Structures are given as C-alpha cells and as structure tokens.
Amino acid sequence: MIDHLDHLVLTTTNxxxxxxxxxxxLGMRLEQxxxxxxxxKFGEQKINLHVRGSEFEPKAHLPVPGALDLCFIASIPLDAVIAHIExxxxxxxxxxxxxxxxxxxxxxxxxRDPDLNLIEISEPVLEG
Structure with missing residues (x-):
C-alpha cells in the first residue's frame, strides 16, 4: 500500500x-x-521546515526540535563525506x-544538526 516517503517535517528553533x-x-537544495x-530537497524527497511556535497546521501533536533520528544514504563514498564534514x-x-x-x-x-537531531549518513555495504 505505501510506496515511498515523500517528505517529513523537521521543527527547528533556528x-x-x-x-x-x-x-x-549536507548539500541539500533549499526551496521556498x-x-x-x-x-x-534531495533526490525525490524533501524535508519541510517548521519554526517552533510558528508551525504550519496541521502539525504533529508535540512538535519538538531535536527529537528526530534520521538516516540518509550518501550519493558519494562515505570516506568522501567524512573528509567533507571534517x-x-x-x-x-x-x-x-x-x-x-x-x-x-x-x-x-x-x-548532530543545530537542533541536536541525530543524523546518520551511510553507504550501502554490498555483499559479494
């Protein structure tokens, strides 16, 4: 019944x-x-941003900055991601x-992002 994730909402204080x-x-594209x-925006997905206290309706029951744990698959080798972040x-x-x-x-x-959400960046480990 469900095919894929279109977007999620991240609540931020800044x-x-x-x-x-x-x-x-992280190289995402900003869209207004x-x-x-x-x-x-990244790939065919997006993260909508809400500022705490000014959330778009309807919203999550308890929108709280820093409550997310997200995992992104990198489009480049993880070692290159590590070098960029360092x-x-x-x-x-x-x-x-x-x-x-x-x-x-x-x-x-x-x-961690500025709101202390846990951000996981990964690459597939193909067994072979």
Whole structure:
C-alpha cells in the first residue's frame, strides 16, 4: 500500500542555522514555497521546515526540535563525506560503524544538526 516517503517535517528553533547545516554541510537544495515556507530537497524527497511556535497546521501533536533520528544514504563514498564534514569542522559523534539498513547492510557515521537531531549518513555495504 505505501510506496515511498515523500517528505517529513523537521521543527527547528533556528531556521538560518538549520538551512546552513543541511545545504552547506549536507548539500541539500533549499526551496521556498507557499507563504514563506521552506523545504530542503534531495533526490525525490524533501524535508519541510517548521519554526517552533510558528508551525504550519496541521502539525504533529508535540512538535519538538531535536527529537528526530534520521538516516540518509550518501550519493558519494562515505570516506568522501567524512573528509567533507571534517574539513567543515563539524564534529562526528560516532563512526564509521556497520549497521543494518532498510535494504542493505550499511556503513554509517553519526552527527548532530543545530537542533541536536541525530543524523546518520551511510553507504550501502554490498555483499559479494
């Protein structure tokens, strides 16, 4: 019945810092839509941004910054991602480590965005 995820909503306390993290550090594209709303686009998905206290209706029952744990599959080798993040001076919390993804085993690193959401960036580990 369900095919794929179209978008999710991230609630932030600092819109500018969040936009910089996801665009400058992770390479997502910023889109403005509707009445001053923002989204971060990557592949065929997007993350809509809500600012705490000014959320778009309807919204989650308890929208809270820092409550998400997201895993992204990188479009480049994970070692290149690590080099980019280290060059930017952003701290890596853990990794690289092996994990179990939705489709494959994955090799992952973890970092936190400006609202302290846990961000996992991974590459598939193809068995062969």
């Amino acid at each position: 819109l500018d810092a969040t936009i910089r993290f996801y665009t400058d550090l 839509f509707g009445n001053g709303r923002y989204a971060l 060059q930017a001076g952003w701290p890596i919390v853990e990794g690289p480590v092996l994990r179990t993804g939705a489709v494959h085993k994955i090799r992952s690193i973890y970092l």
